[in-house]
Amino acid sequence: MMSKMIEPITFTVPLSFEAHEIAQQCGKQSSPKKFKQVYLNTLAVYAVDFYLRCMGFETDWPVSDSRNPLMLKLMDVADLDVKQIGKIECRPVLPDADACQIPYDAWGDRIGYVAVQLDQSLKQATLLGFTRTVAKQVPLSALNSLEDLLVYMNRIKQLKPVNLMNWFDEIFDAGWQVIDDLLNPKQLQLRSFRSNNALPIDRGQKIDLGMQLGEQSVALVVTLPPEPDSEVDIQVRVYPMGNQTYLPPGLKLMLMDESEEVIFKAESREADNFLNFEFCSDLRELFSITVGLGDVNVKQSFRL
Structure with missing residues (x-):
């Protein structure tokens, strides 16, 4: 008898006009390549910020490197500061990708990495899961669930x-x-x-x-x-x-x-x-x- 596969729990966030306006402002960089990188990173952070606030966590995106113009110019970062817990990295994943890419710039000072799949039209973002593994790329099939992420973050919070x-x-x-x-x-x-x-x-x-x-x-x-x-x-x-x-x-x-x-x-x-x-x-x-x-x-x- 074949066992029924359980679909992983995901969370989809609509990318509003506000999300694209923030991405446009953050993406004011000199080259088209850098603009695209920052734009997609910002949409990913927006989605994770929305999700965590829905789950009762207090975030502070304005103090994160992903809203610092100098850091955005020099590095490939998509971090989000979560009060009482630490920084979480929000990495964009394209629709046809089978792995989450984590650049070296984001390897330090992170409690974990959330993979955020952006649809082709950039109208919505889907949180696929998270990992604590620091690697150049992490297969999407190896991600931990969003439920595991919430349990993990609550455990960190409990220590204080x-x-x-x-x-x-x-x-x-x-x-x-x-x-x-x-x-x-x-x-x-x-x-x-x-x-x-x-x-x-x-x-x-x-x-x-x-x-x-x-x-x-x-x-x-x-x-x-x-x-x-x-x-x-x-x-x-x-x-x-x-x-x-x-x-x-x-x-x-x-x-x-x-x-x-x-x-x-x-x-x-x-x-x-x-x-x-x-x-x-x-x-x-x-x-x-x-x-x-x-x-x-x-x-x-x-x-x-």
Whole structure:
């Protein structure tokens, strides 16, 4: 019996007028060959930037070498700076190519390389996958999936603990949004964490667990009291996002101490519209929160 081949997950981005206008501006170079190189590179970066922002990552394209006129003139680069994570290279792939070309100029200071296939009309770009392999060319068949890319980037992000004491000074790490931007009005009404009638401090982060959730993402919301004390009461909740009413059954929310010992664990049932727990943490304490489904886990470390 023949086994059914599984098509790799891709992501297609329409190349708008804005994309071509940016490419036109970046491509103002002396020779037609250089203009074409920069133009295609810029379209590839535009597509990856669009995708990563859709996935909840905060990018900073303006500070990248791919928007620096001098670097573009001297080198073949298509990098994108992702806050809290690092630089990712976005390499254009022509429609009939079977490999992703990685120039020597892009071999250093990159966490990975995303292959972006441009269609013949340059009206759309398709993210095919990524690789951490540094080579002159990487066969498209050897690329890792976009799901693997998201897991990899989240792992890098997890290594840097969020300093919750900064939240009391209204200083928030990149990627932590006001929860009004993440939750719907009905979910916002479920908030009950208050202290002396003062509003709490809360921020949320979109978490994508890839294929395990299909099109669905969840929001991790962390809530602190209005003012710090020698001990800080912390509430953690996970909500479904988008049009989803309930969390997927079997979703786990875990609290771990500095030695990775599980202190608390909650698991969603058939019709849970959120998971939550509250705990008290001492100042200068390091802990982590993990959201997991099946074999996929996303962990974020915190420090008070």
